[in-house]
Amino acid sequence: xxxxxxxxxxxxxxxxxxxxxxxxxxxxxxxxxxxxxxxxxxxxxxxxxxxxxxxxxxxxxxxxxxxxxxxxxxxxxxxxxxxxxxxxxxxxxxxxxxxxxxxxxxxxxxxxxxxxxxxxxxxxxxxxxxxxxxxxxxxxxxxxxxxxxxxxxxxxxxxxxxxxxxxxxxxxxxxxxxxxxxxxxxxxxxxxxxxxxxxxxxxxxxxxxxxxxxxxxxxxxxxxxxxxxxxxxxxxxxxxxxxxxxxxxx
Amino acid sequence: xxxxxxxxxxxxxxxxxxxxxxxxxxxxxxxxxxxxxxxxxxxxxxxxxxxxxxxxxxxxxxxxxxxxxxxxxxxxxxxxxxxxxxxxxxxxxxxxxxxxxxxxxxxxxxxxxxxxxxxxxxxxxxxxxxxxxxxxxxxxxxxxxxxxxxxxxxxxxxxxxxxxxxxxxxxxxxxxxxxxxxxxxxxxxxxxxxxxxxxxxxxxxxxxxxxxxxxxxxxxxxxxxxxxxxxxxxxxxxxxxxxxxxxxxxxxxxxxxxxxxxxxxxxxxxxxxxxxxxxxxxxxxxxxxxxxxxxxxxxxxxxxxxxxxxxxxxxxxxxxxxxxxxxxxxxxxxxxxxxxxxxxxxxxxxxxxxxxxxxxxxxxxxxxxxxxxxxxxxxxxxxxxxxxxxxxxxxxxxxxxxxxxxxxxxxxxxxxxxxxxxxxxxxxxxx
Ligand SMILES: Cc1cc2nc3c(=O)[nH]c(=O)nc-3n(C[C@H](O)[C@H](O)[C@H](O)COP(=O)(O)OP(=O)(O)OC[C@H]3O[C@@H](n4cnc5c(N)ncnc54)[C@H](O)[C@@H]3O)c2cc1C
Numbered sequence: 001x002x003x004x005x006x007x008x009x010x011x012x013x014x015x016x017x018x019x020x021x022x023x024x025x026x027x028x029x030x031x032x033x034x035x036x037x038x039x040x041x042x043x044x045x046x047x048x049x050x051x052x053x054x055x056x057x058x059x060x061x062x063x064x065x066x067x068x069x070x071x072x073x074x075x076x077x078x079x080x081x082x083x084x085x086x087x088x089x090x091x092x093x094x095x096x097x098x099x100x101x102x103x104x105x106x107x108x109x110x111x112x113x114x115x116x117x118x119x120x121x122x123x124x125x126x127x128x129x130x131x132x133x134x135x136x137x138x139x140x141x142x143x144x145x146x147x148x149x150x151x152x153x154x155x156x157x158x159x160x161x162x163x164x165x166x167x168x169x170x171x172x173x174x175x176x177x178x179x180x181x182x183x184x185x186x187x188x189x190x191x192x193x194x195x196x197x198x199x200x201x202x203x204x205x206x207x208x209x210x211x212x213x214x215x216x217x218x219x220x221x222x223x224x225x226x227x228x229x230x231x232x233x234x235x236x237x238x239x240x241x242x243x244x245x246x247x248x249x250x
Numbered sequence: 251x252x253x254x255x256x257x258x259x260x261x262x263x264x265x266x267x268x269x270x271x272x273x274x275x276x277x278x279x280x281x282x283x284x285x286x287x288x289x290x291x292x293x294x295x296x297x298x299x300x301x302x303x304x305x306x307x308x309x310x311x312x313x314x315x316x317x318x319x320x321x322x323x324x325x326x327x328x329x330x331x332x333x334x335x336x337x338x339x340x341x342x343x344x345x346x347x348x349x350x351x352x353x354x355x356x357x358x359x360x361x362x363x364x365x366x367x368x369x370x371x372x373x374x375x376x377x378x379x380x381x382x383x384x385x386x387x388x389x390x391x392x393x394x395x396x397x398x399x400x401x402x403x404x405x406x407x408x409x410x411x412x413x414x415x416x417x418x419x420x421x422x423x424x425x426x427x428x429x430x431x432x433x434x435x436x437x438x439x440x441x442x443x444x445x446x447x448x449x450x451x452x453x454x455x456x457x458x459x460x461x462x463x464x465x466x467x468x469x470x471x472x473x474x475x476x477x478x479x480x481x482x483x484x485x486x487x488x489x490x491x492x493x494x495x496x497x498x499x500x501x502x503x504x505x506x507x508x509x510x511x512x513x514x515x516x517x518x519x520x521x522x523x524x525x526x527x528x529x530x531x532x533x534x535x536x537x538x539x540x541x542x543x544x545x546x547x548x549x550x551x552x553x554x555x556x557x558x559x560x561x562x563x564x565x566x567x568x569x570x571x572x573x574x575x576x577x578x579x580x581x582x583x584x585x586x587x588x589x590x591x592x593x594x595x596x597x598x599x600x601x602x603x604x605x606x607x608x609x610x611x612x613x614x615x616x617x618x619x620x621x622x623x624x625x626x627x628x629x630x631x632x633x634x635x636x637x638x639x640x641x642x643x644x645x646x647x648x649x650x651x652x653x654x655x656x657x658x659x660x661x662x663x664x665x666x667x668x669x670x671x672x673x674x675x676x677x678x679x680x681x
Contacts, residue, residue, distance in 0.1 A: 016271070016310075027337075042272060045313055052314035052324075053338055192310075199252060 005032040005058065009085045011122050012092025013061075014042045016192035017140065020210035021089060021217075022046070026054030033059045034079050037092075038066060066092060066118045076125035087217060088126045088137045090119045101154040108154050116158030120165045127169060127180065134179025138217040139166055143186045143225070146234040149250050159186075170222055181220035185213050188230040254305060257546050258294040259553035260616060260645055263301035263673075271310035273327060273418050279306060280416045281390035286672045287416045289359030290331065292352060294556045295645030296673035297363070297411050303671070306416060308358050314338065315419060322424035323381065328358035328417040333540075335422075336533075344424035345532070347373045351588075353537050358417040363642040364409035364602040368458035368477070368536070371593025375604045377408035378597075379423045385415040388669025392418075397598065406665035409599025411641055413675055415667045428481035430532050432458070435476050438522040442470035442567055442574075449591040449608075452476045458536075464514045465587040465612055468578035470571065472589065473521050477535065495543040504548045506615070513585050549615045554584070555645060557628060558603075558611035560592060561637035566608040569635040573610060573628055580624040584613040600658040603640045611643065622646070641674060652678045 008025055010018050013035035025031050031054055037043045040063050047059040062079070065071040079085065096111035123139055130137065144152050145159030166184040173180050189195070191203035209226045216224030225231040237245070255262035268285070270276040285304030299305075311329035318324075319342040324335065333353035336345055350365040359365075364377040373379075382396035385407055393415070395403040407414045435456070439445045445461060452459050456476035463472035539545055546554070561569040570589065577583045588611040597604050614621050629651055632639060638655025639647045653659060663679070671681060 041274070045273070045315075048315055049313035052317040055341055 005030055005056075006087070007032045007034070007083050007085045008087045008089070009034045009036065009079055009126070011036045011088070011090045011119075012066075013037050013046055014039060015091050015093070016206050017187065017190060017210055017213070018089060018091035019046055019049075020206050021091070021214050022050055023053055024210055024214045025087075026050045026057055029055035029057060031057040032083070033057060034082070034085070035059060035061045036064055036075065036079075037061070038063060067113055069121055072118070072121045073125050076122070076129065080126075080129045084130065084133055084135070085126070086135050088123075088130070088135070089213075089217065090122050090137070090139045092119065093140065093142075096152075096155055098150075098152050098154060111154050112158045112161075114158075115155055116161035119162055123165065123169065123182070127173075127182075130180045131173065131176065131178045134181075136181045136183060136217050136220050137169075138183040138185060138213065140185045140187065140213070141166070143188050143230050143234050145186065147238050147245075151250060181222075183217050183221055183224060185216060185224045185226055186230065186234070187213075187226045188233075190226075254288075254291070254299065255553075256295060256298050256645075257292050258555060258616075258645060259546055259549070260295070260555070261553070263299065265300060265302070266304040267307055268304055269307045269310050270329075273311065276306070276308075276311060276416065276418050277386045277392060280386045280388055280669075282669075283388055284669045284671070286670055287328075287358060287362075287412045289329065289356035289362070290354055292355045292359065293363065293641075294554075294643045295641075296677065297641050297644070298359070299673045300671065301673055308356055308416075311418065317342075319344070322426060323421060324424055325419060325421045326357060327419050328361075328383075329356050331356060332360060335424075339424055340427070340430050343427060343429075345427045345430075346422070347379045347425040348376045349536065351537060352540050353533070354540055357420050357422070358412075361408055361417055361420060362410060362412045363640075364597055364599045364604070365642070366592070366604045368460040368475075368590070370595070370604055371453045371459070371591065372457050373425075374593075374595045375597050375599075375602060377599050377602065378595075379425075380404075380408065381421040381423055383407065383420040384418045386418050387415040387667050389667075396421075403665060405598055405600050406662050407599075409597065409602035410662065410665070411601065411674065412672065413667060413670050414665045415670070427479050429479075431480045431482040432477045432530050432532055432535050433480040433482075434528050434530050434535060436521055436525045436528075437474045437476070438471070438518070438525055439474055440469070440471050442571055445470060445472065445474065445589060446567055446591075446608075448474045453591070453593070460588060460590045462517070463574070463587045463589040463610070464518055465574060465577050465583040466511055466514055468575055470574050470589075471518065472587075473518065473525075477530075479532075480529065482529065494541065499547045500550050504550070510583065510585060517585070549613075552616040552618075554616055555614045555621065555625070556586075556611060556643040557614060557625060558609060558640040558643045559628070559632045559637050560603065560605055560607045560609040560640070561632060561635040562605075562607045563591070565635035565637075566591075569631050569637065570608060570610055572631045576624065576627045576631070577612065580620070580627075582614050582617065582621060582624055584615065586613040587611070600662040601641070601656055603638065603642070605638070607637065609640075611640075644674070647678070649678055 014037045043061040064075045093115045101108035141162040142159040144156040145163045212226040251264040253262040254265040286300035288298045288305045308329035311327035313327045315325035322344045348367045360376045364375045366375045385393045458477040461474045594606045
């Protein structure tokens with residue numbers, strides 16, 4: 001594989017946001033993609049699409065068990081053995097049903113795992129390899145991680161975990177003077193095929209969110225709200241006193 | 251249930267919107283289901299609506315499957331936008347042979363309405379360049395068809411208004427181009443005689459022909475636009491346009507008699523002054539409205555109709571003259587008025603709109619009974635001339651005109667998927 005290709009690893013590559021990020025990278029051409037996901041058939045479809053879009057790009061797919069720390073470690077080792085990534089995007093997750101999580105602890109546990117623990121373990125596994133050489137690791141969190149709310153606090157707690165983790169990793173890398181950057185993205189509600197049955201008001205187009213993520217990742221920004229208005233909205237929400245906040249039905 | 255309207259924004263109805271995002275999921279969702287496939291809802295009327303029923307929204311099926319830059323053959327999912335195809339393929343020196351006046355439509359929608367562009371006399375309609383397609387039926391069958399494979403299914407599905415099944419993927423033949431540039435020529439015409447002369451003399455030397463007609467002039471003055479792809483060295487592939495947006499729905503239509511008369515006058519004069527040759531990027535020239543997002547809002551909360559008919563060439567001039575006179579007399583109409591000739595080609599689809607003749611397309615702000623009355627006068631002219639009305643634009647044509655305009659209807663109905671129905675099919679076919 002020619003050295004001139006930019007190596008981009010995408011974990012959770014079949015998610016709509018990740019797929020749109022990949023398309024933006026592919027449009028520039030000259031990318032060596034590694035797509036990691038759970039469903040081989042769906043990964044192959046995304047790979048074929050990127051292959052057509054990305055003039056002179058290559059695409060490799062890998063499946064992995066996203067809940068097994070050893071499998072995550074082994075996957076990162078194997079990917080790095082093929083060549084050190086320039087960019088890693090960690091994008092997997094699922095939108096759990098809060099009510100169900102309250103009733104069913106298995107559902108809650110799985111939601112915490114797939115949205116919180118698993119992304120953190122992937123980031124940690126790649127960070128170990130990339131710290132000495134630099135690059136960018138982008139993790140998709142959520143505005144839901146900024147303050148727990150009754151409508152989705154299990155999901156919010158998992159994304160809060162990702163937020164604290166990213167902060168800590170950024171702190172560690174700043175201390176070591178590493179050229180590795182960590183980008184934490186906090187998308188607001190996004191219009192993807194999976195939210196198409198919801199009222200579309202207030203949902204950001206996935207292309208717009210992907211554009212902000214890719215620009216933020218390319219620039220190595222520490223925190224990216226997507227769209228940017230959520231930075232302000234969440235600042236207000238974070239600082240609302242409990243007496244006010246608790247009366248809000250959000 | 252969510253409210254969905256089509257491009258004309260005439261009304262919005264509750265729909266059970268089911269987004270499809272994956273080819274296998276699509277086949278599974280359609281099997282045993284009842285609904286209607288919907289692309290990007292760029293049809294003006296009710297062909298893409300199924301009020302109180304299910305819509306399979308296809309825009310999530312937007313992946314390329316394979317492209318061969320050597321032969322220009324592209325396989326892709328049915329929800330891919332024509333814009334995304336062209337932006338990908340132009341880099342390799344290929345474009346879609348046929349596209350309509352907007353690129354923001356899906357491959358499935360382009361096939362289902364067998365859309366046409368400005369180059370019909372040279373390249374026919376969209377269906378002429380479809381090599382194969384895969385159809386998922388509500389009885390669970392998956393049918394691969396093409397011009398030489400299950401040809402009946404193919405001819406029914408091209409122009410089939412989504413009623414024969416859900417197109418999941420398609421293989422298209424793109425065409426070689428030297429680059430994204432067009433050489434264009436604008437020629438003013440003062441009346442329909444001049445229009446037909448220009449059309450006749452331009453077809454041999456110009457691949458794209460279309461004209462804007464001043465619908466308030468009554469005499470059929472307008473501007474004739476013709477263009478050819480040009481081998482001009484690349485000036486950078488991006489068209490570099492900044493999109494603009496109509497930010498809200500104005501309380502009344504911005505298009506009314508006063509604004510229109512002034513606008514048409516200015517447009518005609520300005521373009522008469524700068525008539526002649528120019529060089530333009532294909533995106534900017536061919537899809538001027540794509541850069542004004544949500545322009546359909548400008549007609550206000552009651553929405554608008556488009557009336558597009560085609561009449562055979564023999565009766566053509568008199569019929570167009572009569573329609574323009576009726577429009578002028580009614581004081582209705584809009585800036586968007588397109589007059590164009592179709593070439594002598596028979597479309598592949600049983601229900602395809604394009605046929606040899608001349609087509610007139612006009613937008614009309616919805617003014618209720620007044621607009622309906624005008625349409626009845628236009629219908630009578632189209633009926634007498636042996637013409638037809640375009641389903642992609644229609645929300646109101648009478649059933650008899652549909653039946654007389656589409657003589658292969660009975661043959662088509664044999665291929666219909668009984669699980670699929672639209673507002674239009676219920677209105678015009680009865681189920
Ligand atoms: C600005 C503008 C300019 C236009 N100019 C032209 C023009 O020059 N020439 C022209 O021919 N048309 C023109 N049109 C009309 C437009 O090209 C057609 O209405 C087109 O079919 C819209 O495609 P869509 O993807 O939005 O499909 P929709 O409008 O959502 O659906 C159209 C039909 O396709 C069916 N359909 C959609 N996807 C599938 C699928 N996967 N499988 C089976 N059936 C499916 C639907 O059921 C429906 O019957 C124009 C429209 C606009 C808004």
